[in-house]
Amino acid sequence: METLDYNYLLNRAFAMLPRKTSRAQRFVLPKVNAVIIGSYTTIRNFKDIYDTLRRSPKHLSRFLLRKIGVAGSIDESSGTLTLHGKVSAPTLNRLLEIYVKKYVVCPTCGSWDTVLERKGRVWILRCEACGAETSVEPV
Numbered sequence: 736m737e738t739l740d741y742n743y744l745l746n747r748a749f750a751m752l753p754r755k756t757s758r759a760q761r762f763v764l765p766k767v768n769a770v771i772i773g774s775y776t777t778i779r780n781f782k783d784i785y786d787t788l789r790r791s792p793k794h795l796s797r798f799l800l801r802k803i804g805v806a807g808s809i810d811e812s813s814g815t816l817t818l819h820g821k822v823s824a825p826t827l828n829r830l831l832e833i834y835v836k837k838y839v840v841c842p843t844c845g846s847w848d849t850v851l852e853r854k855g856r857v858w859i860l861r862c863e864a865c866g867a868e869t870s871v872e873p874v
């Protein structure tokens with residue numbers, strides 16, 4: 736009869752788990768933290784979002800404002816974006832997912848390790864993982 740101790744088995748089980756080392760797994764799309772005050776909506780974690788996606792606040796805000804069809808302004812000191820309208824968090828999260836698909840994820844390999852570059856009038860999504868360059872429509 737074997738008398739292997741429980742902790743030993745547990746440690747061995749953990750040691751055998753596959754290690755998650757893929758670069759893509761570093762990225763988790765932050766959920767929008769939005770608060771509606773009067774007829775304005777403020778995205779309180781706007782800076783977290785554009786930092787995580789490595790996109791300029793201007794590019795991301797322009798996308799959101801155009802899609803929603805409202806004016807808005809970035810407050811650089813607090814890292815927030817205020818929209819001149821009432822917009823629900825689920826709507827903002829959906830738009831953020833669309834933005835990520837269009838302007839962040841590499842269509843060739845699925846990596847989020849990409850940069851957005853402007854070449855003349857064309858915007859290029861350049862992947863740092865596989866090297867693919869994809870033209871994307873301007874915001």
Ligand SMILES: [Zn+2]
Nearest residue numbers: 841844862865
């Ligand atoms: Zn790629």
